[in-house]
Amino acid sequence: MIADLWGRIQRGQGIWPAVPAFVFLLIFFVVPMGTLLSFGFLDIERGNVQGAEFTLKFLTSTLQDNLFWWVWWKSFYIGVLATLLCFLLAYPLAYLYAESGSTMRLIILTLTISPLLTSAIVRTYAWLVILGGRRGVINAGLLELGLIDRPVRMLNTDWAVIVGMAQVHLPFMVLPLMTALAGRDRNIEAASLGLGVGRLATFFKVTVPLSIPGIVAGLTIVFALSYTNFIIPQLLGGGGFTTLAVQVYEQIVVLLDWSKGAMLALLLLSSCFVFVLLIGVAGNRAMRWSEKEST
Amino acid sequence: MIEVENVNKYFGANHVLQDCDMSVGTGEVVTLLGASGCGKTTLLRCIAGFETPSAGRIVLAGNDVTYEPPNRRDVGFVFQNYALFPHMTVAENVAYGLKARRMDKAGIARAVDEILDLVSLTDFAQRFPKSLSGGQQQRVALARSLVMRPKVLLMDEAFSALDAKLRSAMQVELRKIVKHVGITAVCVTHDQAEALTISDRIAVMNAGQIQQFATPEQIYDKPVSAFVADFIGAANILPGISAQGFAIARSRLNGGAALVVRPENLTLRAGQADPGVEGRVMFARLTGPCIEYEVALHDGTLVRALLDRDRDGAFSVGEAVRVDIRNPEACIALQAEQEGLS
Numbered sequence: 261m262i263a264d265l266w267g268r269i270q271r272g273q274g275i276w277p278a279v280p281a282f283v284f285l286l287i288f289f290v291v292p293m294g295t296l297l298s299f300g301f302l303d304i305e306r307g308n309v310q311g312a313e314f315t316l317k318f319l320t321s322t323l324q325d326n327l328f329w330w331v332w333w334k335s336f337y338i339g340v341l342a343t344l345l346c347f348l349l350a351y352p353l354a355y356l357y358a359e360s361g362s363t364m365r366l367i368i369l370t371l372t373i374s375p376l377l378t379s380a381i382v383r384t385y386a387w388l389v390i391l392g393g394r395r396g397v398i399n400a401g402l403l404e405l406g407l408i409d410r411p412v413r414m415l416n417t418d419w420a421v422i423v424g425m426a427q428v429h430l431p432f433m434v435l436p437l438m439t440a441l442a443g444r445d446r447n448i449e450a451a452s453l454g455l456g457v458g459r460l461a462t463f464f465k466v467t468v469p470l471s472i473p474g475i476v477a478g479l480t481i482v483f484a485l486s487y488t489n490f491i492i493p494q495l496l497g498g499g500g501f502t503t504l505a506v507q508v509y510e511q512i513v514v515l516l517d518w519s520k521g522a523m524l525a526l527l528l529l530s531s532c533f534v535f536v537l538l539i540g541v542a543g544n545r546a547m548r549w550s551e552k553e554s555t
Numbered sequence: 556m557i558e559v560e561n562v563n564k565y566f567g568a569n570h571v572l573q574d575c576d577m578s579v580g581t582g583e584v585v586t587l588l589g590a591s592g593c594g595k596t597t598l599l600r601c602i603a604g605f606e607t608p609s610a611g612r613i614v615l616a617g618n619d620v621t622y623e624p625p626n627r628r629d630v631g632f633v634f635q636n637y638a639l640f641p642h643m644t645v646a647e648n649v650a651y652g653l654k655a656r657r658m659d660k661a662g663i664a665r666a667v668d669e670i671l672d673l674v675s676l677t678d679f680a681q682r683f684p685k686s687l688s689g690g691q692q693q694r695v696a697l698a699r700s701l702v703m704r705p706k707v708l709l710m711d712e713a714f715s716a717l718d719a720k721l722r723s724a725m726q727v728e729l730r731k732i733v734k735h736v737g738i739t740a741v742c743v744t745h746d747q748a749e750a751l752t753i754s755d756r757i758a759v760m761n762a763g764q765i766q767q768f769a770t771p772e773q774i775y776d777k778p779v780s781a782f783v784a785d786f787i788g789a790a791n792i793l794p795g796i797s798a799q800g801f802a803i804a805r806s807r808l809n810g811g812a813a814l815v816v817r818p819e820n821l822t823l824r825a826g827q828a829d830p831g832v833e834g835r836v837m838f839a840r841l842t843g844p845c846i847e848y849e850v851a852l853h854d855g856t857l858v859r860a861l862l863d864r865d866r867d868g869a870f871s872v873g874e875a876v877r878v879d880i881r882n883p884e885a886c887i888a889l890q891a892e893q894e895g896l897s
Contacts, residue, residue, distance in 0.1 A: 445636070445638065447636060448638045448639075448640060448641075450632075450634070450638065451634060452651070453624070454625045455651055455699070455703060456655045456656060456703070457626070457652070457655040466640060469642045470642060549641055549642045549643070549644075549683040549684075549685065550685060
């Protein structure tokens with residue numbers, strides 16, 4: 261890809277269309293982001309950035325802090341479980357979409373996208389109503405039916421956060437899967453059936469492998485969103501619940517410790533990047549067949 | 556081996572197959588030939604089990620399979636776009652169905668080697684389909700079907716994705732392979748040259764009906780309708796009144812409504828002398844060793860005549876000529892109800 265780009269530049273061909281977006285992102289994203297992240301390497305006294313000295317002490321102290329690793333692990337496993345739950349919910353929905361007629365497709369698509377019309381915060385608050393205390397919808401219902409005699413603790417647990425994330429991020433998983441499944445060649449499945457392989461086996465041996473591009477896109481987007489989300493853990497996880505993203509928010513906005521916050525943000529960002537890269541590499545390995553071999 | 560008995564198929568109000576009857580013998584290669592939308596692919600899919608007839612029966616090797624799913628019919632199907640498994644190598648594609656049969660590993664390996672050798676793809680066993688040419692992909696699809704040793708091989712427009720030169724080479728190749736294996740095969744095509752190359756018998760279809768089911772020679776020499784005459788090879792369908800002008804063919808017409816005369820069965824002579832019919836050359840087209848002339852007869856009917864350049868000489872556009880029929884025995888009279896579409 262880089263070689264392609266370099267070739268285009270050398271031939272004097274169109275990188276110009278990309279220049280406005282590039283300049284815009286440089287000024288309003290890369291520079292401020294770089295500035296913020298650089299605070300992680302500056303010893304800032306009383307909010308005075310000017311004249312602060314370069315230091316690695318925030319990096320070393322953070323990496324040596326057991327609490328940091330514990331929080332990292334929590335962020336990671338919440339992100340992974342939320343992504344997997346989201347995938348398990350999204351795949352059948354996307355499959356149903358791909359198998360439906362045009363009216364049904366429109367309905368599913370509209371319902372899938374409609375949550376995006378409200379803010380994620382509003383949707384997360386809705387989970388408070390569903391999961392919260394004695395009067396939460398689920399507990400109230402179970403109590404009313406006499407299935408339980410004391411409210412079950414649902415809010416302020418890991419699973420509240422995981423379920424909330426899976427729901428809020430569902431559209432980002434469903435959309436790429438829909439594209440991959442709706443565009444597939446059904447004759448390939450017919451060929452599998454014709455060779456004596458049953459419907460279920462055909463689904464796992466043919467349909468799923470051929471939807472890998474959609475799976476990789478969905479997993480990447482939803483993991484990145486879940487791993488770095490700080491609103492849902494704060495609202496559904498309760499006061500003591502913390503992830504790296506929550507820590508960044510607290511260090512910078514509440515404790516005003518910019519250096520520590522910037523270092524955590526840098527570690528969050530770079531580790532997220534590594535995981536996204538790993539998903540991509542795994543996807544590429546599973547997709548070796550799509551590369552053109554030299555003939 | 557295959558009995559298609561009175562099969563009808565409706566898609567909503569569309570009557571796409573009408574009373575189709577066909578009987579294919581063991582080891583025979585049959586082609587369903589027709590223009591797009593004539594129902595040929597639907598009939599093939601009914602035989603394969605991808606569609607169920609609205610009425611009628613499909614019998615394979617003595618078993619009524621009308622309502623059986625494709626995987627219980629013992630048929631191999633080669634799709635128009637081959638439908639190879641893109642995420643599997645050539646060898647894995649071929650082994651796929653055998654694995655589902657729980658054949659032992661050594662047996663699978665042997666069967667795969669054998670069939671890849673038959674279709675000359677041994678060197679490509681470890682390649683993925685995407686890196687193969689169209690002709691190679693088609694042979695993989697063929698091998699994947701044949702390795703299952705089905706009773707019947709069904710092929711849907713299997714050559715249409717290939718370029719012209721490769722297509723005719725592959726048609727010859729296919730006929731050799733199929734005859735070598737001795738399998739019963741039904742192919743679908745809209746290409747008459749393909750049908751003539753690969754078939755023992757051809758079923759010419761039009762508007763959901765099988766118009767004629769016969770050997771290529773019979774279809775060419777004795778078409779039962781104007782449609783068939785026109786579809787296979789080129790044909791001049793002379794209305795009775797024009798045909799009367801050819802003294803030599805009057806007895807052949809025998810009260811029929813029209814006379815089918817192949818372009819190669821017409822001769823042109825310079826000058827005005829009898830026998831024959833007056834005409835004027837309107838257009839000439841070189842087709843290699845032959846020239847195809849479009850000639851307007853004196854009554855305005857346009858006919859095409861295919862003449863050998865060396866044997867018959869050349870005529871120029873606008874030239875007045877006498878048109879005559881070489882061999883009246885090769886002309887076919889059509890009765891009024893057979894004239895149909897002309």
